[in-house]
């Protein structure tokens with residue numbers, strides 16, 4: 194069988210090849226940029242007054258002058274005025290151009306104004322004070338936002354400030370989420386004693402929405418022909434199929450055989466892990482990908498956060514998420530030679546440590562555990578004792 198690291202690497206070698214598209218800035222939130230956004234001019238584009246007050250020439254103040262006749266006012270949104278004489282000042286507002294020949298702004302709080310004269314009250318004025326000089330932040334042509342960045346509120350603001358009404362982003366994949374199983378009924382139906390409502394595809398749909406991906410939902414009974422027909426159909430207009438259930442050793446677990454018959458190349462089936470051992474992954478010649486996730490709900494969540502979400506992030510062109518680590522709150526023993534994904538609740542301590550509290554739970558069908566868990570802690574396969582205080586990587590589930 195395959196280790197978690199090997200299985201993960203294989204999925205990352207078969208990413209979706211998503212084309213790019215141009216979208217309006219209004220529709221770009223949450224999308225992944227696929228071109229650099231450059232500064233169209235210097236930031237700020239002119240010497241900018243950064244406090245409301247009076248604009249003066251520092252030299253005159255340095256020579257001992259404290260009184261300046263007010264010759265007018267420079268407002269934001271006005272063309273630049275000129276200080277015609279070093280004995281005068283112009284009132285100047287935040288966001289205005291610094292008047293030509295002026296070099297320093299004194300705040301209103303540091304002057305008194307009477308009879309058309311401003312008197313400076315402070316003796317520690319610095320040259321250039323309260324002026325945000327042209328190009329201090331960025332120069333025209335600088336790369337402000339790089340390809341591969343997720344467009345959040347700050348990136349949208351920067352793109353707007355350089356006049357980008359539209360941006361080039363990666364297209365969102367067309368994803369089908371498919372539950373399988375005769376025991377599953379829809380969420381508005383009342384299950385008979387031997388039935389349950391399906392939930393895995395709803396979980397997956399919610400997870401995908403965090404990347405802006407809207408998926409279609411489908412259900413197929415444990416029927417080989419129906420599986421074959423519906424999957425064939427879904428492959429005509431989807432980039433990624435994510436199945437849940439029917440992938441293990443049962444007599445009604447038809448998914449691996451049907452996928453093989455459809456000509457989908459299997460890259461792996463089964464990973465040395467708990468939960469989620471029967472995970473299946475493959476791809477078509479056209480570059481479509483198929484994940485068949487084990488049906489137990491906790492397995493489905495684990496496989497979604499450990500494999501599917503990183504696969505989609507990378508396919509969209511996002512860098513891998515920064516890893517999170519936590520320290521075990523108590524010693525855990527796990528004998529099988531499998532990577533053990535332990536559901537944990539995380540707490541953040543005053544000394545800066547993140548502590549992982551193992552949730553006892555009753556295995557991979559335990560729903561309640563999912564609600565209490567913040568993450569799965571990845572405990573390596575080559576050991577069986579994981580001591581209290583040791584740090585391991587965690588994969589967030591929320």
Ligand SMILES: Nc1nc2c(c(=O)[nH]1)N[C@H]1C(S)=C(S)[C@@H](COP(=O)(O)OP(=O)(O)OC[C@H]3O[C@@H](n4cnc5c(N)ncnc54)[C@H](O)[C@@H]3O)O[C@H]1N2
Pocket residue numbers: 372373374376377389390391392393394437438439440441442443446468469470471486487488489490492557558
């Ligand atoms: N002899 C063996 N039996 C099993 C093995 C094994 O290696 N040898 N693996 C076990 C493991 S691990 C898991 S996980 C499950 C995986 O089973 P399947 O992927 O075949 O899933 P199903 O048999 O269809 O269902 C399992 C379980 O999950 C529930 N389920 C399925 N889909 C949904 C859904 N959409 N929403 C909610 N719940 C769902 C289903 O009702 C079953 O209870 O196999 C073990 N067996």
Ligand code: MOO
Pocket residue numbers: 466467468469470471487489492557558
């Ligand atoms: O590993 Mo299965 O995923 O135990 O439930």
Ligand SMILES: [Mg+2]
Pocket residue numbers: 438439440441442443445446
């Ligand atoms: Mg099964």
